[in-house]
Amino acid sequence: MLRILGKASSINVRKVLWTCAEIGVHYEREDWGSGFASTRTAEFLALNPNGLVPVIEDEAGVLWESNTICRYLAGKHGRDDLLPTAPRERALVERWMDWQATDLNASWRYAFVALVRQDPVFADPAQISASARAWNANMGILERQLAATGGYAVGETFTLADVVLGLSVNRWVMTPIDHADCPTVTAYYERLCERPGFREHGRNGIP
Ligand SMILES: N[C@@H](CCC(=O)N[C@@H](CS)C(=O)NCC(=O)O)C(=O)O
Numbered sequence: 001m002l003r004i005l006g007k008a009s010s011i012n013v014r015k016v017l018w019t020c021a022e023i024g025v026h027y028e029r030e031d032w033g034s035g036f037a038s039t040r041t042a043e044f045l046a047l048n049p050n051g052l053v054p055v056i057e058d059e060a061g062v063l064w065e066s067n068t069i070c071r072y073l074a075g076k077h078g079r080d081d082l083l084p085t086a087p088r089e090r091a092l093v094e095r096w097m098d099w100q101a102t103d104l105n106a107s108w109r110y111a112f113v114a115l116v117r118q119d120p121v122f123a124d125p126a127q128i129s130a131s132a133r134a135w136n137a138n139m140g141i142l143e144r145q146l147a148a149t150g151g152y153a154v155g156e157t158f159t160l161a162d163v164v165l166g167l168s169v170n171r172w173v174m175t176p177i178d179h180a181d182c183p184t185v186t187a188y189y190e191r192l193c194e195r196p197g198f199r200e201h202g203r204n205g206i207p
Helices: 011-023 066-076 087-115 125-149 160-174 183-192 196-201
Strands: 002-005 027-030 055-058 061-064
Touching: 002 011, 011 027, 011 066, 011 160, 011 196, 055 066, 061 066, 066 087, 066 160, 087 125, 087 160, 125 160, 125 183, 160 183
Parallel strands: 002 027
Antiparallel strands: 002 055, 055 061
């Protein structure tokens, strides 16, 4: 049985839960992370020295880093549709996953922590606007990509790139900023709702 450590409200844990739903993997999930069991204990740090969720454990051992875990699960279960094995096709999926984890995540952090988490440390209006602007600009990149593919992040079919980007779009929609006009992203957000895994773990009322 796959063990997943991490609270179900964490965007990075939700990537893993949605991936499990797509694959049909059964798991046992434990509530770790802020508000639940502390990830700063020696027990947890022995699993992930970063003290972050998600972490998984299966018969092969322990793994952390959400996008890596999603790739591992798709590979382990032979889901070439979610993560192709051919180098070029695989790189096209991984490119958008890496973009989400680096450029996209970096752009929304200040505005999200200020406006949704309402952390008083993140209260500088100039930095909130700069973050919202950068976030909208990245959504513009996704808008143009989706207009070109006519369907999903990489092409006509759903892949792991859509798991990580779908959750990111949900966060964008749910954060109270002035949203750039992105009709193709909005249509994509609706299209993803055809998937039970997105309804349960993505567009479930949590930003
Ligand atoms: N790069 C990591 C980031 C993980 C991360 O930031 N996790 C957050 C929750 S979304 C966390 O563990 N925060 C500390 C806590 O909740 O105790 C990944 O993608 O797995």
